[in-house]
Each structure stands twice: as structure tokens, then as C-alpha cells.
Amino acid sequence: MTELAPSTRSRVLAALRDQRIETASWAFGNSGTRFKVFAQPGVPRDPYEKIADAATVHRFTGVAPTVALHIPWDKVDDYAALAAYAKEQGVALGAINANVFQDDDYKLGSVTNPDPAIRAKALAHLIECVDIMDATGSRDLKLWFSDGTNYPGQDSIRARQDRLASALSATYERLGDDQRMLLEYKLFEPAFYMTDVPDWGTSYAHCLQLGDKAQVVIDTGHHAPGTNIEFIVAFLLRAGKLGGFDFNSRFYADDDLMVGSADPFQLFRIMQEIVSADALNPAAGIAFMLDQCHNIEPKIQAVIRSVMNVQEATAKALLVDAPALAAAQENGDVLEANAALMDAYHTDVRPLLRELRADQGLDPDPIAAFKGSGYYETVQAARVGGEAAGWGA
Ligand code: LRH
Ligand code: MN
Numbered sequence: 294m295t296e297l298a299p300s301t302r303s304r305v306l307a308a309l310r311d312q313r314i315e316t317a318s319w320a321f322g323n324s325g326t327r328f329k330v331f332a333q334p335g336v337p338r339d340p341y342e343k344i345a346d347a348a349t350v351h352r353f354t355g356v357a358p359t360v361a362l363h364i365p366w367d368k369v370d371d372y373a374a375l376a377a378y379a380k381e382q383g384v385a386l387g388a389i390n391a392n393v394f395q396d397d398d399y400k401l402g403s404v405t406n407p408d409p410a411i412r413a414k415a416l417a418h419l420i421e422c423v424d425i426m427d428a429t430g431s432r433d434l435k436l437w438f439s440d441g442t443n444y445p446g447q448d449s450i451r452a453r454q455d456r457l458a459s460a461l462s463a464t465y466e467r468l469g470d471d472q473r474m475l476l477e478y479k480l481f482e483p484a485f486y487m488t489d490v491p492d493w494g495t496s497y498a499h500c501l502q503l504g505d506k507a508q509v510v511i512d513t514g515h516h517a518p519g520t521n522i523e524f525i526v527a528f529l530l531r532a533g534k535l536g537g538f539d540f541n542s543r544f545y546a547d548d549d550l551m552v553g554s555a556d557p558f559q560l561f562r563i564m565q566e567i568v569s570a571d572a573l574n575p576a577a578g579i580a581f582m583l584d585q586c587h588n589i590e591p592k593i594q595a596v597i598r599s600v601m602n603v604q605e606a607t608a609k610a611l612l613v614d615a616p617a618l619a620a621a622q623e624n625g626d627v628l629e630a631n632a633a634l635m636d637a638y639h640t641d642v643r644p645l646l647r648e649l650r651a652d653q654g655l656d657p658d659p660i661a662a663f664k665g666s667g668y669y670e671t672v673q674a675a676r677v678g679g680e681a682a683g684w685g686a
């Protein structure tokens with residue numbers, strides 16, 4: 294890397310030191326596709342063990358101090374005790390993800406189901422998730438609905454929007470002053486003809502109607518191929534409606550691969566929008582979460598790798614020469630403006646990140662440090678007989 298000006302170096306290092314990335318409990322459990330779940334040795338057998346794995350990721354990276362839960366995958370009797378255990382392990386519980394997509398009753402939808410009794414059951418779960426947030430101290434309720442239809446005419450698109458709005462509003466009313474609702478969208482799957490929250494515009498419109506505590510969450514795997522995700526980021530940031538990200542990579546559909554693996558340039562472009570809007574610092578209120586499944590690769594290592602990939606994209610975004618970019622844009626200098634971005638993107642930031650970790654008292658190479666720690670061998674021996682978790686259940 295060419296020598297950075299001392300002021301640039303300290304600005305970039307300070308921003309990276311404050312960065313926070315939230316891991317997902319379900320990333321540590323067995324997962325797969327509808328064709329096969331490949332069980333791995335040493336996977337967690339309960340939410341406590343998932344938290345221990347998430348805490349391990351934080352120990353080696355220093356920037357992943359919270360872990361999201363998914364209910365009922367992470368159902369326990371005492372959520373306050375789970376939060377206390379997380380604290381002992383050096384992490385905190387993050388977003389609570391509701392699950393109204395794995396019950397026979399939801400075949401025709403959850404909160405948009407034509408049957409009022411099923412809608413009431415789905416709403417009760419959403420409210421239960423807010424009760425859990427009260428116990429865990431979580432700020433964010435993350436909602437994703439698999440609701441939709443497979444065939445034209447199957448149900449009324451407009452009536453389903455009314456039912457969705459009514460459930461969202463009842464859940465919103467239940468939120469505490471410091472709690473938020475993050476509404477996730479997804480183009481398709483499992484519904485194949487019409488999805489009730491298919492895109493950011495639908496999520497945005499509902500959030501706008503609900504109020505300040507409702508914001509959009511962008512799952513990077515949930516768009517049509519070729520969608521300009523950084524445009525969505527820029528638009529929502531400007532509107533004050535970006536609540537966070539579910540980061541992952543995709544080649545085809547909702548592949549849930551490691552973030553930054555399929556298209557590191559896209560991740561850079563997203564982080565560049567974040568940095569240029571001064572929205573990286575946790576005080577800006579954007580939740581940077583991972584939502585991934587590690588079907589064939591070792592899971593804890595894959596989560597560490599994902600955290601590092603986000604850090605690398607962020608470091609590159611922080612290296613963009615903002616005054617030079619602004620000047621080129623003002624002058625209509627297309628090539629200089631593009632070069633300002635590309636110069637930053639092509640910088641090898643790994644030495645800077647090694648320096649950051651050394652400054653934080655961490656091993657500069659988190660993957661090697663994890664491999665040498667013996668943690669994986671210990672849990673493989675201790676967790677024999679472990680059950681599939683999350684997707685693999
Ligand atoms: C849906 C989704 C949503 C779920 C998670 C497990 O595809 O992205 O965020 O909660 O996967
Ligand atoms: Mn998601």
C-alpha cells in the first residue's frame with residue numbers, strides 16, 4: 294500500500310475501530326438446501342452454544358459484539374438468563390428475528406392469511422418477540438414475511454396489503470420508546486407469483502405510514518439480478534429510513550453465501566454510500582448484520598471471514614478521497630470521479646487492518662489465531678450428538 298497521510302491513517306483507523314458488525318445465531322447451526330443438509334461436527338446444540346460461538350468470533354475480530362436471535366429457533370425459558378450468559382461471554386443479544394414462516398398454519402400466509410384466526414396467531418408471535426426484546430434488552434425487531442401467493446387470482450393483492458398494514462401497526466404500537474421495527478423485503482421465495490413485501494418501495498411505504506420507529510432493512514440477497522443496491526442505500530439514507538442490512542452474497546437467488554465473496558465490488562459500493570453519508574458509526578443507528586448459511590464450509594471460520602470482508606470493504610470506502618471525488622463530480626469529470634472510487638477499491642487494505650487489530654490487542658490474523666486456539670477441537674469433542682439447528686432442524 295502506498296504510504297497514507299498520517300491524518301488519513303488516523304481517521305480511517307478510528308472509524309474502523311468503532312465499526313460494529315452483528316453476527317447471526319443461525320449461521321452456527323447446520324444448514325443446507327432443500328436437497329441436503331450436511332451435518333458438521335461440533336455445531337451448537339442450543340442457543341447458549343450458538344452464543345458461545347458468536348462470542349468466539351468477537352474475541353478474534355473485536356468488532357462483532359452482538360448476536361441476533363431467531364425465534365423460535367433460539368427459544369429458551371428465560372431470555373434474561375440468556376442475555377446474562379451472553380454478557381458473561383463478552384457479547385450482547387442483538388436483533389430479535391420473528392419467524393412466521395415455518396408452521397403448517399402459514400401455508401397461505403401469516404399476517405396476510407385470509408383466515409383471521411391464523412392472522413391473530415401470527416400477530417401474537419410478533420408481540421411475543423417484543424416481549425423477548427424487553428427481556429434481552431434488544432433494540433431491533435426484524436420482520437421478514439414469506440407471505441405471498443403462487444397463482445394469479447389466489448388471493449386479493451389489495452386485501453393482503455390491508456391485513457399486512459394492520460398487523461404491522463398493532464406490532465408497532467407495542468414497541469417501547471427505544472425499540473425499532475425493521476421491515477425486510479424479498480423479491481420471491483417461497484412465494485413464486487406475488488410476494489406481499491417484495492421490494493424496498495413496499496417496505497418503505499409501510500414504514501413511512503407507521504412512523505419513525507419503523508425502518509427498512511436491506512438483505513443483499515433479496516433482489517432481482519442486476520439491481521443497483523447502493524442506489525437503494527442512498528435513497529433510504531437520504532429519507533432517514535435505512536435501519537440496517539442483512540449481509541450475504543449471492544450468485545443466483547437468495548444464496549446466503551459469505552458477504553463479499555461473490556461480489557466484493559458491490560459490497561464496496563454499498564459501504565461507500567454509507568461512509569459518504571457519515572452513517573458508519575453506531576450512533577447513526579444502522580445495524581450491520583450478517584444473515585448467512587455456511588452449508589459446506591466450517592462455520593465459525595466462515596463468520597470470521599465474513600466480518601473481515603465487511604471490514605475490508607469498509608476500509609476501502611474510507612480511503613476514497615472525498616474532496617477529490619466531489620471536485621471531479623462538480624466539474625463533470627467522469628473519468629476522474631470514477632478513478633477516485635477505483636483507486637480506493639484497488640488499495641490493499643489488509644496491512645492496515647492487521648495494524649488495527651494489533652492496536653486493539655488482537656492477533657492480526659484472526660483466522661490463523663482461531664485455528665490455533667483449539668476452540669474448534671474442544672467443541673467438536675464436547676458437542677457430540679448435537680442436533681441440527683435453524684434451517685437444518
Ligand atoms: C429470508 C431471510 C430472513 C429470515 C432469514 C433466516 O430469506 O433472509 O431474514 O429471517 O432469511
Ligand atoms: Mn435476511
Ligand code: MN
Nearest residue numbers: 512514515547
Ligand atoms: Mn434471505
